[in-house]
Amino acid sequence: MLRAHNLHIRRGRKTVLADVSLQLKPGEVLGVLGPNGAGKSTLLGALCGELAASDGEVLLDDRTLKDWSGQQRAQRMAVLPQVSTLDFAFSVEEVVGMGRLPWQSGRVRDDEVVAEALLAADAGHLGGRSYLALSGGERQRVHLARVLAQLWPGQAGQTLLLDEPTSMLDPLHQHTTLQAVREFADRGAAVLVILHDLNLAARYCDRLLLLEGGRPVALDTPQQVLRPDSLKAVFGLEVLVQQHPERGHPLIIAR
Amino acid sequence: MTALVKPRGLFVGLILLCLLAIWLSLALGPVSLPLIDTLRAALRLIGVPLAPEGLEQAELILGQIRLPRTLLGLAVGGVLALSGVAMQGLFRNPLADPGLVGVSSGAALGAAVAIVGGSVFGGLPEWFGPYLLSACAFLGGLGVTALVYRLGRHNGRTNVATMLLAGIALTALASSAVGLFTYLADDATLRTLTFWNLGSLNGASYARLWPLLIISTGVALWLPRRAKALNALLLGESEAGHLGINVERLKRELVFCTALGVGAAVAAAGMIGFVGLVVPHLVRLLAGPDHRVLLPASVLAGASLLLFADLVARLALAPAELPIGIVTAFIGAPFFLYLLLRGRA
Numbered sequence: 292m293l294r295a296h297n298l299h300i301r302r303g304r305k306t307v308l309a310d311v312s313l314q315l316k317p318g319e320v321l322g323v324l325g326p327n328g329a330g331k332s333t334l335l336g337a338l339c340g341e342l343a344a345s346d347g348e349v350l351l352d353d354r355t356l357k358d359w360s361g362q363q364r365a366q367r368m369a370v371l372p373q374v375s376t377l378d379f380a381f382s383v384e385e386v387v388g389m390g391r392l393p394w395q396s397g398r399v400r401d402d403e404v405v406a407e408a409l410l411a412a413d414a415g416h417l418g419g420r421s422y423l424a425l426s427g428g429e430r431q432r433v434h435l436a437r438v439l440a441q442l443w444p445g446q447a448g449q450t451l452l453l454d455e456p457t458s459m460l461d462p463l464h465q466h467t468t469l470q471a472v473r474e475f476a477d478r479g480a481a482v483l484v485i486l487h488d489l490n491l492a493a494r495y496c497d498r499l500l501l502l503e504g505g506r507p508v509a510l511d512t513p514q515q516v517l518r519p520d521s522l523k524a525v526f527g528l529e530v531l532v533q534q535h536p537e538r539g540h541p542l543i544i545a546r
Numbered sequence: 547m548t549a550l551v552k553p554r555g556l557f558v559g560l561i562l563l564c565l566l567a568i569w570l571s572l573a574l575g576p577v578s579l580p581l582i583d584t585l586r587a588a589l590r591l592i593g594v595p596l597a598p599e600g601l602e603q604a605e606l607i608l609g610q611i612r613l614p615r616t617l618l619g620l621a622v623g624g625v626l627a628l629s630g631v632a633m634q635g636l637f638r639n640p641l642a643d644p645g646l647v648g649v650s651s652g653a654a655l656g657a658a659v660a661i662v663g664g665s666v667f668g669g670l671p672e673w674f675g676p677y678l679l680s681a682c683a684f685l686g687g688l689g690v691t692a693l694v695y696r697l698g699r700h701n702g703r704t705n706v707a708t709m710l711l712a713g714i715a716l717t718a719l720a721s722s723a724v725g726l727f728t729y730l731a732d733d734a735t736l737r738t739l740t741f742w743n744l745g746s747l748n749g750a751s752y753a754r755l756w757p758l759l760i761i762s763t764g765v766a767l768w769l770p771r772r773a774k775a776l777n778a779l780l781l782g783e784s785e786a787g788h789l790g791i792n793v794e795r796l797k798r799e800l801v802f803c804t805a806l807g808v809g810a811a812v813a814a815a816g817m818i819g820f821v822g823l824v825v826p827h828l829v830r831l832l833a834g835p836d837h838r839v840l841l842p843a844s845v846l847a848g849a850s851l852l853l854f855a856d857l858v859a860r861l862a863l864a865p866a867e868l869p870i871g872i873v874t875a876f877i878g879a880p881f882f883l884y885l886l887l888r889g890r891a
Contacts, residue, residue: 341784365790372785378638379780379835389778393790441789 292317292352293338293368293450293481299346300330300337300505308333308505311347315481317447320473322496323485324516326526330505331485332373335454338483339370352448365393366449369438373454375430383409383417383425383433390440408440409433411475413467427459435468439475447479454485469495489543493517494535501525517541551832553839560846564620567853571616572608574857576865579604588613611750617759618750619856620849622815623825625762625807627848628769630822631841632800635776637706640830641885644808644822647801648690648713651720653812654743656686658727661739679742680754680813687809690716695801704797706783744869745816747856754814761810765803766845772796773837780835818871820878821848827885851877 293315300308308330315321323331336342338349340356349356351367359367369390377386384405391401409415414432417425422433435456442449453472457465465488473495476482486492492499492513499516501509503525509516522530522543529546551559573584587604590596591613598605629644637646644650660682694716698709724743731739775796778786787793811818825848826840833839852870855877859870 339788341787361787361790361792363790365788368788370785370788372782375782375785376638377781379640380830381777381780381835385777385834385836386781389774389781389789392774392778 292448293483294350295338295347296350297347298334298337298344298349300333300342301345306505308337311337311507313500313507313510315450315483317479317481318476319497320476320482320484320495322492322499322513323483323502324487324489324492324499325502329502329525331502332454333505334502335370335452335483335485339368339452340364351450362393365441367442368450368452369441371434371438371451371453371456373458375434377422377430380421380423383414383420383422386422386433387436387440390437390443393441404440404443405436408436408443411439411471412436413464413471428461428464431456431459432464432468435471439471442475442480445475445478445480449480451475451480451482452484453482455487456484457486457488457491465491489517489522489530493541493543494538513541517543553833553843556829556833556839556843557846560843560850564846564850564853567850567857568616568620570857571619571853572612575607575612575860577603577607579607584608614750614752614755615747615856616853618747618755618815619853621755621758621762622747622811622818623821623848623850623852624845625758625765625811625848626818626821626852627825627844628762628765628841629804629807629811630848631776631826631837631844632769632804633822634826635779635837636797636800637710638780638782640827641823641882644804645717645819646710646713647804648694648716648720649687649805649808650812650817650819651717651724652690653683653687653809654724654817655690655720656682656684657742657812657816658724658739659686661742662727662731662735677753680757683813684757684809686720687812688805690720691801691805691809695798702794704794706797741869742816743871745818745871745874746859746867746869747815747852748860748867750814758810758814761806765807768799769803770838770841772799773841776800776837776841777835816869816871818852818874820874820882821852824878824881825851828881 295311295313298308298311299306311334323334325331333342337344351359387405387408388401391404409418412432412435414436417429417433422430425433438451442451457468460468469491472482472484496513498511499513500507501516501521508525509521517532519530519532522528531544531546533542533544535542569584572588573579573581583601583604586596587601587608590598590601590605591609626644633644633646634640634642657679660679694709694713697712698704728736728739775791778789778791779796783793826844829840829843829847833843855873856870858873859868862868
């Protein structure tokens with residue numbers, strides 16, 4: 292389980308993240324919302340150990356991230372960055388197969404996992420293609436399959452951190468991707484996902500963290516966080532919040 | 547599929563190509579030996595009991611001249627290609643070259659110091675004489691690379707972009723120092739310097755061969771152990787870190803292997819360009835970018851290419867010899883341009 296306690300990050304003299312405490316619970320999808328520059332990616336960088344905390348600490352199963360060996364940590368935590376810069380003509384399976392690096396599970400098992408992860412990310416039909424021949428959205432789904440393969444099939448004690456996994460996807464695949472993430476969490480893994488689309492967040496997340504200027508404004512259920520007054524305060528956006536007629540979660544409509 | 551050739555087919559082809567290159571390299575030269583005699587003499591040299599009639603000359607030429615030269619070509623070609631793979635992986639750019647981290651220019655500077663300043667070291671012990679040039683080149687390459695690596699480090703992390711720029715700056719600096727030595731040199735040393743700067747397998751001897759063979763074997767055994775990590779590094783440094791790779795250690799190993807390998811190759815055979823750039827690229831076009839195939843295949847392809855280039859070098863103007871660096875540049879530079887233009891299309 293991943294816990295952050297009183298996390299602060301300073302860049303030079305500027306504090307870019309302050310006072311964040313949170314716990315990623317097994318089986319839960321935690322969404323992170325906030326305007327550009329609110330510190331969402333900084334938070335993700337701090338949670339995965341890429342950015343050193345100036346204050347506070349991040350604990351994975353009650354041990355600081357530094358105390359884990361790279362391989363053991365990679366078996367428990369996978370991270371999907373916002374953009375990837377792979378510029379070599381690997382096949383789609385090879386890219387997803389890189390997610391199996393922390394495991395010595397053998398070629399047969401790895402191939403099974405790669406195929407299942409590709410299906411889960413709705414990228415099964417991309418098998419055999421060259422990564423460089425894919426569109427931006429297809430690449431994004433291949434990388435999602437890669438991080439899913441890293442933790443496959445997903446269980447309690449594992450953590451998945453996703454930085455805007457839907458930013459380049461068409462509407463259908465925004466839903467299939469988050470549905471796959473949802474199912475992954477249902478098998479026990481804890482998921483943190485940075486999103487921009489408030490309605491996607493309302494539908495697929497169990498809890499939401501709202502950030503503004505590097506500080507947490509709210510951390511609660513979507514019903515509690517997605518209120519017109521707090522959205523106006525953080526995003527400067529006038530919204531109506533209604534109830535989804537079929538599913539009951541909040542539905543946010545710009546006025 | 548992204549690969550044109552299956553790994554097994556590629557390896558069979560490359561091994562056959564390499565054997566052919568070895569055979570021709572042993573057989574052809576100012577005195578051409580019948581191919582069958584070459585084979586029989588080579589078998590006798592490795593201890594197969596064959597009748598020695600009519601093989602005395604072949605055995606002498608083979609043992610004293612062609613065999614060390616061929617081994618030198620294999621080791622230099624293999625290790626240069628491997629270093630190219632390592633650098634292209636480190637910089638995550640298929641157009642990177644082992645020279646980028648300053649090892650070639652550092653070695654050239656070391657050699658220039660040894661050649662031009664050689665008389666200053668007159669008091670050295672007799673046995674060290676033949677090693678002086680190699681040792682200076684090796685240490686020069688290692689020294690400049692260490693400096694480039696040091697300049698790229700900040701807050702305990704290595705920034706490869708800074709390393710790249712530091713490498714360019716130090717290469718320019720070392721080149722101007724070499725230029726200064728060239729200006730100061732007299733005619734005889736100038737000729738040695740020029741010839742050395744263009745590279746040659748001529749005058750290969752077992753004494754110069756051993757250090758290179760040991761180092762290149764070490765590098766060739768070590769780097770393939772990092773093949774999967776190199777694959778992951780191509781995703782990006784932080785992605786590789788999230789996959790459990792110790793990225794800082796991996797980068798250190800890549801720079802160290804390159805400095806050692808290229809340093810030893812340049813020390814033994816002078817500056818031979820474009821092998822490290824072109825060979826990995828060519829293999830990648832055929833077999834895809836997976837380092838588990840790319841690393842061993844590049845060794846074979848690099849070794850073969852260098853032997854063929856050496857054949858051209860010694861046969862094109864026979865009995866005179868072309869510097870091999872000229873041959874590899876003639877093949878390599880147009881190929882490099884082709885890659886650039888092809889990428890633009």
